[in-house]
Amino acid sequence: MPTSIDRAEVQRLVAAGAQLVDVLPAGEYAAEHIAGAISLPLKDLDVRTASRLDRERPVIVNCWDYQ
Amino acid sequence: MSPRAAWRLESLGFREVHDYVAGEADWFASGLPREGRDATIPRVGDRARRDVPTCGPRDPVGEVRNRVRSTGWDTCLVVNEERVVLGRLRGTAFEADLDTAAETVMEAGPTTFRPDARIAGVTARMRERGTSSVVVTTPDGRLVGVLTRAQAEGSSVGD
Numbered sequence: 001m002p003t004s005i006d007r008a009e010v011q012r013l014v015a016a017g018a019q020l021v022d023v024l025p026a027g028e029y030a031a032e033h034i035a036g037a038i039s040l041p042l043k044d045l046d047v048r049t050a051s052r053l054d055r056e057r058p059v060i061v062n063c064w065d066y067q
Numbered sequence: 068m069s070p071r072a073a074w075r076l077e078s079l080g081f082r083e084v085h086d087y088v089a090g091e092a093d094w095f096a097s098g099l100p101r102e103g104r105d106a107t108i109p110r111v112g113d114r115a116r117r118d119v120p121t122c123g124p125r126d127p128v129g130e131v132r133n134r135v136r137s138t139g140w141d142t143c144l145v146v147n148e149e150r151v152v153l154g155r156l157r158g159t160a161f162e163a164d165l166d167t168a169a170e171t172v173m174e175a176g177p178t179t180f181r182p183d184a185r186i187a188g189v190t191a192r193m194r195e196r197g198t199s200s201v202v203v204t205t206p207d208g209r210l211v212g213v214l215t216r217a218q219a220e221g222s223s224v225g226d
Contacts, residue, residue: 002073002084007097010087018085023072034091035100042072050079058083059076063068065092 002061010060018058034062097205098182111189112182114219115203115212121146122169124153129165131156144202144210145173151208152179179204182211190219 005013014020014036022029022037029039040049042063053059073086087094095101098112120143122131135143135156145154154173163172179202180189193201193216203211 002070002077002086004088005085007087007089007093007099009085010094013085020087021072021076022091023069024091030104032091032095032101032103032105034094035102037102040072042068042075045072045075047079050076050081053076053081055081058085059081060085060087061069061072061076062087062090062094063072065090 005060010062013058013060016058018060019053021053021059021061022063023061024063028064037062093206095183096181098211101183109186110182111180111184111186111201111203111214111219112211114186115182115214116218117212119144119210119213121150121210122156123147124170124173125168127165128156128161128163128167128169128172131169132161135161142200142213143169144213145169146210150210152177152202152204152210155202177202179208180214181206186219189214190216193219 020034020037021040022033023040023042025041026039069086069088069090073084076084120135120138120140122143122145124145124147131143141157143156144152145156146152154170154175155177156169156173160172182203189201200213200215203214205211
């Protein structure tokens with residue numbers, strides 16, 4: 001079950017090797033995103049696109065806010 | 068959107084998935100690093116002065132006044148032990164009796180801006196309202212600094 005985390009935990013996990021994934025549309029990612037985030041838009045998320053990620057490392061997903 | 072993505076990744080076999088629910092809005096508003104086409108647009112946090120004097124709510128005004136004046140500032144922010152902004156001292160507040168606690172004469176709850184607010188918009192608002200400086204904090208109220216009108220307009224002159 002995915003866990004909700006806050007900013008401090010994001011920083012801690014990323015420093016430990018977690019992958020930060022921006023699931024917003026590509027245009028929004030191009031405009032601005034968290035430094036170091038990978039673009040993987042929700043609408044394109046499937047087995048093929050997810051293969052870009054390392055399954056052995058934690059994944060953190062983010063969008064704009066609570067929506 | 069991110070909760071659905073988190074569940075989807077888990078269904079695709081990822082074992083450890085987290086959801087940063089507050090998202091970019093929270094990250095940017097905290098002044099943390101950003102990338103992308105718009106990342107170079109000047110923001111309040113880029114020019115806010117971090118050297119603004121601070122004091123605790125129970126610090127005596129006399130001691131605070133002397134310290135503030137020695138730095139060349141005319142403002143002091145009252146913060147707690149977590150650096151959360153409680154109020155501001157300026158002007159006549161410094162004329163209180165020497166032993167008066169800062170919290171007694173501070174302006175409580177000054178208006179604050181987030182570090183990711185665009186400089187142009189904040190500068191326009193400062194001009195409209197005749198404001199010489201604004202307080203910059205993270206979303207959880209922690210002090211980042213003070214943006215003076217001079218800094219906002221690109222001058223190197225202080226407050």
